Amino acid sequence: MPKLFLVPNVLSEGDWQNVLPAGIYQILTNTKYFIVENIRTARRFLKQVNKEIDIDSLTFFELNKYTQSSELPFFLSPIQKGFDIAVISEAGCPGVADPGADIVKIAHEKGVKVVPLVGPSSILLALMASGLNGQNFAFHGYLPVKPNERTRAISALEKQAKNTKQTQIFIETPYRNNQMLSDLLKTCHSSTRLCIAANITGDDEYIVTKTIKNWQGKLPDLHKIPTIFLIGE
Structure with missing residues (x-):
């Protein structure tokens, strides 16, 4: 067959x-x-x-x-x-x-x-390595491009993460990654945990989870690098 x-x-x-x-x-x-x-x-x-x-x-x-x-x-x-x-x-x-x-x-x-067939999923690999809740999570794809709409979307995801303990996972077009990261730091509460998982399985793989407060002033350059963003408690 x-x-x-x-x-x-x-x-x-x-x-x-x-x-x-x-x-x-x-x-x-x-x-x-x-x-x-x-x-x-x-x-x-x-x-x-x-x-x-x-x-x-x-x-x-x-x-x-x-x-x-x-x-x-x-x-x-x-x-x-x-x-x-x-x-x-x-x-x-x-x-x-x-x-x-x-x-x-x-x-x-x-x-x-x-x-x-078995193979790598950047979404699941990022979740596995994030230290965030792997029992309850949601993948949202791309967030809105317009700044005001994106800010509202980030706030809504953060609220969902806090209220339900559900890890929120999303991506961005690689050339807009740095703007996304900037918006996350401006929008989210200082205690919210953010995982940045970039170039997964690559030689320069980067997967780090910190609170928003601890990310301030210590940001990686994600320009044009495939990246998964995760926020949670």
Whole structure:
């Protein structure tokens, strides 16, 4: 029975074997159809895993913010012919903060077997290393871009964290990370704990949790560095 494999990608530069299971090698080597966010980076990832893969013999469907929803059922058409398909995210796990969830939804509707493979999730790795509550947490994706709306969102998340002991997790476009950090320090109470988890699994991985008070004047430069923010009690 053909399957839809959800294949995690690395989070940072380095040897893929340090963060991905060996079984991914065989699946990627044997699969001929791929649903990816970006064809160029997906091709590079496949070559990193197995240099012998004949990239030109593969078929890629691109799934990103420009893809029309009407195209998605066609992406699964190889399964009807007996072929497996692999979904590859740009980084981390498909379907988590990722457009891959759209194709997985359709796969379930069509009765296709969905197989998630083990791999790194920056959200969960950050939570694990933060020291914040891992029993009750919420991921909110991107906060509003407009300053006033973002400040209100931060205040609401901080209130939620205090009232429910729930860890609040969110991200920002990397080139706006430093502004996000500045807004957190201006908005949050001095006793609120903030974890900054940057370039997870990379050689210069940075994961530090402090109170807002203790972060003051001691900020890392997060410009253009993939970062997860977590606040909690």
